[in-house]
Amino acid sequence: MLSVNDLHFSYNGRPLLRDIDFRLERGELLAILGPNGVGKTTLLKCLNAILKPASGAVLVEDRNVLALSPGEIARDIGYVSQKGEASRLTVFDAVLMGRTPHIRWRMGEVDLLKTEAVIRTMGLSPLSMRHIDTLSGGELQKVCIARALVQEPSLLLLDEPTSALDLKNQVEIMNLIRRVADGHDMAVVMTMHDLNMALRHADKTIFLKDGNIHAMTTTSGVTPEVIQEVYGLPVHVHRIDGQAVVLPRN
Amino acid sequence: MHSDHGVVPEEYRRYLARKTLVVALAVLALGGSLVLALSIGAAGLGPADVLSSLLGLGASPRVDAIVRGIRLPQALAAMVAGGGLAVAGAVMQAILRNPLGSPFTLGISHAAAFGAAFSVMALDSGLMTSGKAAVTITSPWVATASAFAASLIAAGVVIAISRSRGARPETMVLAGVALGALFTAGTMLLQFFATDVQLSAMVFWTFGDTSRASWGELGLMAGLTLASTGYFLANSWNYNAIDAGDETARGLGVRVERVRLAGMFLASLVTAVLIAFLGIIGFVGLVVPHMFRRVIGADHRFLLPASLAGGAVLLLLSDTAARMLLAPHLLPVSVLTAFLGAPTFLWLIIRGRN
Numbered sequence: 001m002l003s004v005n006d007l008h009f010s011y012n013g014r015p016l017l018r019d020i021d022f023r024l025e026r027g028e029l030l031a032i033l034g035p036n037g038v039g040k041t042t043l044l045k046c047l048n049a050i051l052k053p054a055s056g057a058v059l060v061e062d063r064n065v066l067a068l069s070p071g072e073i074a075r076d077i078g079y080v081s082q083k084g085e086a087s088r089l090t091v092f093d094a095v096l097m098g099r100t101p102h103i104r105w106r107m108g109e110v111d112l113l114k115t116e117a118v119i120r121t122m123g124l125s126p127l128s129m130r131h132i133d134t135l136s137g138g139e140l141q142k143v144c145i146a147r148a149l150v151q152e153p154s155l156l157l158l159d160e161p162t163s164a165l166d167l168k169n170q171v172e173i174m175n176l177i178r179r180v181a182d183g184h185d186m187a188v189v190m191t192m193h194d195l196n197m198a199l200r201h202a203d204k205t206i207f208l209k210d211g212n213i214h215a216m217t218t219t220s221g222v223t224p225e226v227i228q229e230v231y232g233l234p235v236h237v238h239r240i241d242g243q244a245v246v247l248p249r250n
Numbered sequence: 251m252h253s254d255h256g257v258v259p260e261e262y263r264r265y266l267a268r269k270t271l272v273v274a275l276a277v278l279a280l281g282g283s284l285v286l287a288l289s290i291g292a293a294g295l296g297p298a299d300v301l302s303s304l305l306g307l308g309a310s311p312r313v314d315a316i317v318r319g320i321r322l323p324q325a326l327a328a329m330v331a332g333g334g335l336a337v338a339g340a341v342m343q344a345i346l347r348n349p350l351g352s353p354f355t356l357g358i359s360h361a362a363a364f365g366a367a368f369s370v371m372a373l374d375s376g377l378m379t380s381g382k383a384a385v386t387i388t389s390p391w392v393a394t395a396s397a398f399a400a401s402l403i404a405a406g407v408v409i410a411i412s413r414s415r416g417a418r419p420e421t422m423v424l425a426g427v428a429l430g431a432l433f434t435a436g437t438m439l440l441q442f443f444a445t446d447v448q449l450s451a452m453v454f455w456t457f458g459d460t461s462r463a464s465w466g467e468l469g470l471m472a473g474l475t476l477a478s479t480g481y482f483l484a485n486s487w488n489y490n491a492i493d494a495g496d497e498t499a500r501g502l503g504v505r506v507e508r509v510r511l512a513g514m515f516l517a518s519l520v521t522a523v524l525i526a527f528l529g530i531i532g533f534v535g536l537v538v539p540h541m542f543r544r545v546i547g548a549d550h551r552f553l554l555p556a557s558l559a560g561g562a563v564l565l566l567l568s569d570t571a572a573r574m575l576l577a578p579h580l581l582p583v584s585v586l587t588a589f590l591g592a593p594t595f596l597w598l599i600i601r602g603r604n
Contacts, residue, residue, distance in 0.1 A: 050500045074503030081497040085347075088548040089490065092262050097494065100487045101503035106551075107487075112258040120256060129261050131547065144498070151502070 001026050002155055002187050007056030009046055016042055018211045024187045031198035032191045034208035035231055040191040044157050047189060048077040060155055074101035078148030082159040084140055086133040094132045094143050095119055098150035118149045138169030158190035162197060174201040199244045269552040272545060276559035283563050287325045287570040288317055327463040328569040329562040331524045332534050334475035336561025338517040339535025340553055341482050344489040345513045346412055348422050352535035353521040357429025358404045362525040363456060364433040365400025369393045371440045397526035398519055404429050405518040458531035458584030460569050467527045474523055478516045479558055485509060486550040493548060531584045533591020534561050
């Protein structure tokens with residue numbers, strides 16, 4: 001459903017991303033990996049045209065995203081930024097905000113009902129009247145994901161969804177994302193730092209290096225060689241209880 | 251995709267009803283304040299006289315002259331200016347994502363005052379006398395256009411700085427101080443070359459005062475304030491989204507740059523028109539949105555109308571108090587708002603630090 005063809009992105013005339021080509025189906029979780037500053041977030045933002053690529057195409061269900069208006073894109077693609085800002089809004093209103101691309105002037109009954117449904121399925125009902133500036137990091141992240149879900153997207157983009165969270169919240173959020181991808185038959189693209197988290201929860205991985213896709217594999221196909229080439233650090237990939245675990249070699 | 255069989259929680263409906271009630275109460279308070287403001291004054295009229303004159307129920311010509319001819323225009327000017335400045339402040343705080351945004355703190359008010367003074371001095375758009383009216387603006391469009399042009403320069407600088415340096419509260423306030431000082435210096439330069447009569451007129455005019463607007467000017471101010479508020483209200487969800495961060499807003503399909511520029515442009519226009527006709531009135535635009543944000547939260551669907559009504563109440567009551575405080579002398583309302591607003595501003599800064 002997502003097809004990225006020959007995408008190039010430059011900033012101030014300096015090419016940052018080159019020859020980006022990949023495909024993703026509904027229900028699949030893709031992790032974009034790579035060292036700091038390699039352009040993971042940049043690539044993510046090119047997918048919903050928050051940043052304008054110099055050339056190439058991003059097709060979602062065969063429609064070129066780069067030719068659509070911001071509103072049209074937001075009806076198809078949900079986006080959760082790395083740092084959600086908290087203001088003095090209730091959880092209900094903060095999630096309701098996700099209906100913005102679907103309305104003309106005001107929120108209708110349908111928007112309220114859809115918001116309620118998402119809040120309920122995400123287990124946020126007990127918090128729905130709390131102000132979001134009183135929530136913990138994990139709770140706020142759930143609200144931001146819920147907001148993206150009421151957009152009713154077919155593609156969900158997440159910028160480091162677990163980087164600011166403790167271990168329990170990391171696992172909870174990742175399980176939630178898996179459930180959402182399955183339940184809503186959605187494709188998910190997320191940038192990640194934590195290799196073990198990516199290997200555990202994603203279906204596919206893309207390793208970026210020097211502005212190119214260095215490797216694209218299923219999660220089970222990730223080898224120590226690829227990781228060493230990308231991060232410049234020798235590693236072992238062990239299997240513990242059937243789960244791949246990356247450990248730096250001394 | 252989702253199960254749509256749920257119901258909207260009663261609690262949320264009650265919550266919306268509560269916020270609607272706050273807005274309704276502010277509007278009611280405005281009605282009450284208007285009657286109060288029209289009843290208080292040297293002539294000693296009662297609320298009954300005022301109401302019968304307002305509703306055309308056969309009040310005496312003397313009462314009509316006082317209520318409709320003198321007090322009503324001043325009261326309406328205070329309402330329009332208070333409401334307009336408060337809404338402009340709420341919008342600036344939203345689009346700059348900055349709690350200290352307001353026409354006054356960002357230096358936009360000073361720029362508008364300079365522009366208006368420039369048009370009166372240099373472009374011959376007004377007459378200056380040292381009498382009560384101080385400055386009679388003979389061509390309001392020229393004065394307004396000039397005030398607007400100057401305020402746009404200030405707004406442009408504010409936007410440019412917020413883009414390049416990030417709209418941190420400290421940065422914005424420092425930029426506002428610099429811009430305010432710059433345009434005040436410009437006004438002083440004009441004053442230096444003014445005649446004695448012009449100088450005293452200009453100094454008097456830079457005090458914000460609601461008693462000088464004519465009916466025509468009042469119409470222009472009210473029309474613009476209401477039309478802009480309509481536009482701002484239609485953008486409520488866009489402002490809410492920008493509050494959640496630029497990138498989140500972009501992800502929701504909001505054209506952030508366009509919304510920000512249009513909002514700043516229109517808020518500056520409202521400020522410029524109010525200031526061209528009434529002079530600088532500070533702090534209303536800063537304090538009122540903050541008061542209501544504490545009461546009903548940051549949802550602009552409610553914050554904007556509440557600020558409009560609340561700003562009108564605040565300035566109308568301040569104006570009435572200013573008329574009474576040193577009676578028979580009429581204190582310009584800007585002096586009073588500064589005495590009320592400056593401590594509030596300091597309190598905001600201290601509270602923000604903690």
